[in-house]
Amino acid sequence: MAKDATLMAHSSVRKLLKRIGLEEKEIEVYLALLAMKIGRATDIAKTAKQSRSHTYIILRDLKKKGLVSEIERGKIIHFVAEPPERLLSYLKNREQELEGLQTLVEGALPFLSSLTPPLTGQPRVTVMHGLEGIKHVYRDVLTRPFVSFFNPQIDWEAFGGNIVHMLFGKDAILRGKDLLVNNDAAKIYLQEVPPHEEYEVRLLPKGVDFDVDVIIFEHEVSIFTFSDEATVIRIENPALADAMRTWHGVMWEMSKEVCT
Structure with a gap:
């Protein structure tokens, strides 16, 4: 033993x-x-x-x-x-280096984006497996505006904790709109990650439930599934992103406001 x-x-x-x-x-x-x-x-x-x-x-x-x-x-x-x-000193040094790199990367984003041609024709679909791949996509929510459908319960079970705190820390500033499945895990999530100036949250009507997360960015949709093997499917297509955003807007109006 x-x-x-x-x-x-x-x-x-x-x-x-x-x-x-x-x-x-x-x-x-x-x-x-x-x-x-x-x-x-x-x-x-x-x-x-x-x-x-x-x-x-x-x-x-x-x-x-x-x-x-x-x-x-x-x-x-x-x-x-x-x-x-x-090890703690090493970790702090890495954090400082990454903070400096973040500023440089942000400055380079307009140039890098200009190198990418606009999407036309068939949607581009990429699939990543495993929790690390999923975490990679979740990190995008810290740098890009988004709307999403989110079930804190399945994320808690998959990651063993609050995914926002695990990836971004307790003082993370999110910029988006989250529709949460109305369950006990959502109540805990709201205590730990309350709405703030650029982050709005509403609770979906009781009975509306799903076992996937969906995050919609400007021109892409990311679908996260945790059954069997954790998987994220990214679909880059402006028309699909617009349609999903419209659906999100309809559900938003039907959902319960969360008081800050």
């Missing part, structure tokens, strides 16, 4: 380290060095089951990230694992 618990802990830690930006082989080398505290590249490589040359490169990268340092003993370089608390 204790061995199983240890394996689960190692698996969870690996997933966490991957989420904060470490590559698979970086994780193996980092965990190997943590267990040793200090060691030569050759010994670390053996423990991490990596080639010595590759391990040396990875250790240099981890040093740049502030997670590893090096000392010289008898003219031989030894690598030292910094305290695990350094």
